[in-house]
Amino acid sequence: MTTDATDTKVTDEAVTSLDGTADPRLRELLTGLIRHLHAFARETRLTQEEWERAIGFLTATGQMCTDTRQEFILLSDVLGLSMLVETIHGNSADRAPGATESTVLGPFHMTESPARELGADIDLVGGGEPCVVSGRVLSRDGTPLPGGVIDVWQADGNGFYDVQQPEVQPPGNGRGLFTADAEGRFWFRTCVPSPYPIPTDGPVGDLLRATARHPYRPAHIHFIAKAAAHVPVTTHIFVAGSDYLDSDAVFAVKPGLVQDFTETDDLSLARKFGVPNPFRHARFDLVLERS
Amino acid sequence: MTTDATDTKVTDEAVTSLDGTADPRLRELLTGLIRHLHAFARETRLTQEEWERAIGFLTATGQMCTDTRQEFILLSDVLGLSMLVETIHGNSADRAPGATESTVLGPFHMTESPARELGADIDLVGGGEPCVVSGRVLSRDGTPLPGGVIDVWQADGNGFYDVQQPEVQPPGNGRGLFTADAEGRFWFRTCVPSPYPIPTDGPVGDLLRATARHPYRPAHIHFIAKAAAHVPVTTHIFVAGSDYLDSDAVFAVKPGLVQDFTETDDLSLARKFGVPNPFRHARFDLVLERS
Numbered sequence A, B: 001m002t003t004d005a006t007d008t009k010v011t012d013e014a015v016t017s018l019d020g021t022a023d024p025r026l027r028e029l030l031t032g033l034i035r036h037l038h039a040f041a042r043e044t045r046l047t048q049e050e051w052e053r054a055i056g057f058l059t060a061t062g063q064m065c066t067d068t069r070q071e072f073i074l075l076s077d078v079l080g081l082s083m084l085v086e087t088i089h090g091n092s093a094d095r096a097p098g099a100t101e102s103t104v105l106g107p108f109h110m111t112e113s114p115a116r117e118l119g120a121d122i123d124l125v126g127g128g129e130p131c132v133v134s135g136r137v138l139s140r141d142g143t144p145l146p147g148g149v150i151d152v153w154q155a156d157g158n159g160f161y162d163v164q165q166p167e168v169q170p171p172g173n174g175r176g177l178f179t180a181d182a183e184g185r186f187w188f189r190t191c192v193p194s195p196y197p198i199p200t201d202g203p204v205g206d207l208l209r210a211t212a213r214h215p216y217r218p219a220h221i222h223f224i225a226k227a228a229a230h231v232p233v234t235t236h237i238f239v240a241g242s243d244y245l246d247s248d249a250v251f252a253v254k255p256g257l258v259q260d261f262t263e264t265d266d267l268s269l270a271r272k273f274g275v276p277n278p279f280r281h282a283r284f285d286l287v288l289e290r291s
Helices: A006-016 A024-044 A048-064 A071-078 A080-090 A205-209 A267-271 B005-016 B024-044 B048-064 B070-079 B081-089 B205-209 B267-273
Strands: A130-139 A149-153 A176-177 A185-191 A220-226 A232-238 A260-264 A279-283 A287-288 B131-141 B151-153 B175-181 B185-191 B220-226 B233-239 B260-262 B279-283 B287-288
Touching: A006 A024, A006 B081, A024 B024, A024 B081, A048 A071, A048 A205, A048 B070, A048 B081, A048 B220, A071 A080, A071 A205, A071 B048, A080 B005, A149 A185, A176 A185, A220 A287, A220 B151, A232 A287, A260 B233, A267 A279, B005 B024, B048 B070, B048 B205, B070 B081, B070 B205, B151 B185, B175 B185, B220 B287, B233 B287, B267 B279
Parallel strands: A130 A279, A130 A287, B131 B279, B131 B287
Antiparallel strands: A130 A185, A149 A176, A149 A220, A220 A232, A260 A279, B131 B185, B151 B175, B151 B220, B220 B233, B260 B279
8 A cells, every 4th residue: 555645635735724824833833733743644554443543532631621630731741742842941951051950840730829938838738758848049140039939839648639639638738839038048848749640540541551651750849930030940859769760651850850858857957947856858949040 | 042952852751651562553653643743842842832722722622522523523624634544545546446535524424324215305404405316336347236335414505414403403314324226226315515614613613713714615415335345435425516625624625526416407307306396416326446
């Protein structure tokens, strides 16, 4: 079976149909989409039955989405697309040496993080191992950024976000919006995060099973850091030594984002932070580029 | 801004993650999908905001789907993908000279066509211009295929399918499942179909508006023809002279599928078919390849 001339005819017709598009960027994106989608179908000789299964898969993915579940983001994540888009535009060690590297947003930044005082405990349930996270918001030249805002969200000690367990966790558990102090410092209490599986009860779970992939992410805390006159960064810190650091289901680990959550035995520091001694302590700075 | 090495790193990681896939065809398809999806994002330097809009578009497309509305098939249709898949595998004038060419299934073959006697009228409402469709189901060597089955569906004289207007059209309006007689002949009554717009009240309609494309399809009747020991064909006949033959919103027109709906003034023929004289008459054969 050979691919006949008609195959490129319909591709050309579809691309030409975009000629009247007012927005040149939309036209560029749709042209690229059509060319790659058609090349994919031609190269794999996609069958009608496979096309029907793909239509069914995409439909089920859309219908799985709710206010608290974003199955298309999960799909993009497990295909590596989310991390690629972040890599193309976000900070990397190559592009902005010294600035905090970016990584994926993920599907759980869907509710507003509640504003909290520095030092507050975002573990409202108290289920996990207590720890302190502290550091500074800095400009790349080392200047502290007072008033820098950090938006933090994480799963609880059992690996679930508040929105996944509305009957167990109060809204805002594991979330906080903090403003750095006059020296750019931030600190808050939480529990040490656990590795957790991304949700597997939908089409993306079926895809992972069909490809014999595990659904786990290494333990991490999400951050978005912002400050006036600086480029915001969306990132995680990963817990050093966590399982799955080398096989994150969504390909989001960068070595520079792995942080020690150090076992700390220091009674005066424990008192200062309001945690039992000894405690785990992650210390790192969020370093932003000037915009 | 240059694309750094990390961009291909995540692509390689995503492809490598498929190593354990038991089904080699699934692995081939997903590998091709990841490579093209990532190449598309890299070439266009897809931004986070554009990615978010795409996630929102796909989610809305999935949520528009119901038992009687398949927005992902519409999307595939307007991007030319449906026609491409049909072209890769279906009959074409190049590949099977003399056999009836195939074209897209479309999104409206979602309910079973009711079995009807030869000569029955599938226009249950009587809104359009009456016509007769007749011909034979043949093997490519010209042998008639008695017992060949043709599944027919079309929009009414106003351009709507029964499933789009459950309060106006009875179920099965414009649909019929016919069995060819001992000489392989089929004939039925209907109304001359009209050009019609594909549904534009969903995300695909937004896409057409954003690209200044009209949503119309030229007038056509859908067929699936089957016979023992032959390859089924999914096709349309298009009404010669219809508007939009050169700009079908779903790229499905092939010149060999355009048929005359001839104005016929023949009282005895009109009586035989049970239609008022004069009437419109489309005559063509459905020619199948041996399997």
